[in-house]
Each structure stands twice: as structure tokens, then as C-alpha cells.
Amino acid sequence: MLVERPGIRIERIVSTGQTTPECQWYYQDTDEWVLVVKGAARLRIEGEEEERKLGEGDWIMIPAHCRHRVAWTDEERPTVWLAIHWRELRH
Amino acid sequence: MLVERPGIRIERIVSTGQTTPECQWYYQDTDEWVLVVKGAARLRIEGEEEERKLGEGDWIMIPAHCRHRVAWTDEERPTVWLAIHWRELRH
Numbered sequence: 246m247l248v249e250r251p252g253i254r255i256e257r258i259v260s261t262g263q264t265t266p267e268c269q270w271y272y273q274d275t276d277e278w279v280l281v282v283k284g285a286a287r288l289r290i291e292g293e294e295e296e297r298k299l300g301e302g303d304w305i306m307i308p309a310h311c312r313h314r315v316a317w318t319d320e321e322r323p324t325v326w327l328a329i330h331w332r333e334l335r336h
Numbered sequence: 337m338l339v340e341r342p343g344i345r346i347e348r349i350v351s352t353g354q355t356t357p358e359c360q361w362y363y364q365d366t367d368e369w370v371l372v373v374k375g376a377a378r379l380r381i382e383g384e385e386e387e388r389k390l391g392e393g394d395w396i397m398i399p400a401h402c403r404h405r406v407a408w409t410d411e412e413r414p415t416v417w418l419a420i421h422w423r424e425l426r427h
Contacts, residue, residue, distance in 0.1 A: 248369050248397055252343065253422050255369055278339050278346055280418070282373065282393075302373075306339055327371070329420060331344050 253331045260286065262320035270312035275330040280304040284324025287317040309333075344422040351377065353411035361403035366421040371395040375415025378408040400424075 248255040254275075265271065270291065279288075281303050287296040288305060291312035297305060307313055318324045339346040345366075356362065361382065370379075372394050378387040379396060382403035388396060398404055409415045 247395060250367065250422075251424050253420075255420065276341065304338060327418070329344075329346065331341075331422060333342050 253329065256326075256328045256330075257282075258326040258328060260284070260315070260318040260324045260326065261322075262318055263315070264317055265314035270314050272310070272312050273307075273330065274309050275332055276309050277307040278304060278329045279307065280327040282325040282327055284322055285319045286315060286324050286326075289314050289316045344420065347417075347419045347421075348373075349417040349419060351375070351406070351409040351415045351417065352413075353409055354406070355408055356405035361405050363401065363403050364398075364421065365400050366423055367400050368398040369395060369420045370398065371418040373416040373418055375413055376410045377406060377415050377417075380405050380407045 246254070247257055281299045281301055283301055285301070286299045288299065289296050290307070296316050299305065337345070337347055372390045372392055374392055376392070377390045379390065380387050381398070387407050390396065
């Protein structure tokens, strides 16, 4: 955990081949923005035909309540993620 | 600009030797979290004796209303920043 404040959480995550277990999905009530800082990964977004391929510097915005799973991460070298979760301000 | 939503802004910034002009400071009413993705930089935080040296993967949290300036960035190669600004949720 890099930063945790009211309304926001910034995390650094390192994967080395880990994936989300089959048939499991992440489901969150916060918006999420994820950057692959190093390495490579594939994400599956519920309802999308194709997996999203992410290389270094690629990012994806995952809205709250959008089910997603990590389909693949590189087993040869660490994949470093930066994940930012936040709650939208309601005015 | 990578993402802009109510309460949050995520920016990718590339510097090649740029600094904040002498005697000028950034002053913001949002909290900021900054990561040096590539390259190197030095930041000056108002009231601190020493400049903060930031290399690849280093980050700094700059609270709202904390004056700061970019004292130096590498002139030889691009410095890539990821800057996240957000407003704290008040409950």
C-alpha cells in the first residue's frame, strides 16, 4: 500500500505468474485505474470477447461494478502494477 | 491527461530538463501523489532544507497547500511522471 486516504487508495502490486482463480472475478464498488509499470499481463473484462493485453506503460480504467479478472501474468519476470481505487465525488 | 473524473485527475507528464521557474511554486488545493516512472528529478518542498531526489520508482505525497517546485530534471533523457491529484472525501 503506497497511499490510503479518505476516498483513495494507491497500491503497488507485484505478480509473477499469478492469475485470478478460474471462475472468480474481482468486483468492487470503487472505480479503479491500473497501470502496468513493468512486465506484461492480460485482463479479462466481463462481457468482452477478447482479453486485454497490457504491456509496459499500458493502463486500463475499470469502472466500479465491472467484473474483471487477471487472465495471465508473465512467469519469467515480475509484473509491477500500480492500482488506484477511488470513490467518485457526488456533488 | 489519462483520467479525469469528479474528485480525481491522473496525468502523465514528460520532462526533459524542465524546472519550475526560479521563485515560482506550485500551490494546489488538491492532494497530489507523484511517481517518477522513468528518469530522475529533484523536488523542493517549501520549508525543507534539502531537495528531494527522486529516481525511477520513487514517489512523493504532496498534501494540498504545500508549496513545491521542480528543482531539476535530467536533461539527457526524458523523465516520465505519473501525477495523481484528488480531493479528500469529507464525510
